[in-house]
Amino acid sequence: MPWPDSLWFLEIDLDPEKCRYEEKFKGLISFFKKINVSDYPEIKNYAEKYKIYMLRLDPVIEYFTSKVCPYCGTVCCRQKFALPNKEDMITFWALDIDIPNYDFKKDINSSCQFLSHTGCNLPRLYRPFRCTWYFCDALWLQIEINLSNFNIETGLKQLRSARDKLVSNFIKLIST
Ligand code: SF4
Numbered sequence: 300m301p302w303p304d305s306l307w308f309l310e311i312d313l314d315p316e317k318c319r320y321e322e323k324f325k326g327l328i329s330f331f332k333k334i335n336v337s338d339y340p341e342i343k344n345y346a347e348k349y350k351i352y353m354l355r356l357d358p359v360i361e362y363f364t365s366k367v368c369p370y371c372g373t374v375c376c377r378q379k380f381a382l383p384n385k386e387d388m389i390t391f392w393a394l395d396i397d398i399p400n401y402d403f404k405k406d407i408n409s410s411c412q413f414l415s416h417t418g419c420n421l422p423r424l425y426r427p428f429r430c431t432w433y434f435c436d437a438l439w440l441q442i443e444i445n446l447s448n449f450n451i452e453t454g455l456k457q458l459r460s461a462r463d464k465l466v467s468n469f470i471k472l473i474s475t
């Protein structure tokens with residue numbers, strides 16, 4: 300039998316650029332508060348894999364962003380990119396992490412509230428997936444030129460696959 304509110308959950312579109320974002324976000328917080336991830340070992344297992352892949356990639360990506368981003372004239376970190384979508388909320392719940400305190404009053408096109416002079420203040424697992432998945436041309440070029448003993452494309456594929464499985468299994472769980 301589907302979970303209570305599962306239809307509402309399946310239909311909700313959590314997009315920072317669409318209306319009533321804060322209201323929908325708070326609705327999702329309440330939804331996830333009623334579910335204990337420890338009761339779902341299969342989902343927890345996918346979350347652990349996702350975490351391992353993310354933590355493996357983190358120092359590599361950090362190394363290259365530290366080489367390129369401080370010299371960037373068009374920094375890409377905007378407030379709208381810090382705000383999670385529904386898939387990010389599933390991931391946060393599955394990882395059992397405290398969701399960052401977002402400033403909903405901030406203009407979504409202004410600089411991200413978590414951006415400091417040394418880069419992003421949020422640990423990578425607390426950022427929306429898009430923050431890790433985005434590589435501008437300059438960053439990607441820097442990686443391609445300098446990376447020889449670590450296959451970042453394989454790492455990214457593993458990460459994407461773990462996240463997709465985590466999200467699709469959660470959707471299946473609440474739909475049946
Ligand atoms: S990822 Fe690219 S666009 Fe974004 S801040 Fe770094 S260099 Fe600039």
Ligand code: SF4
Pocket residue numbers: 375376377378380381411412413414415418419420421426427430
């Ligand atoms: S990487 Fe960090 S600073 Fe940049 S948009 Fe994402 S959360 Fe904000």
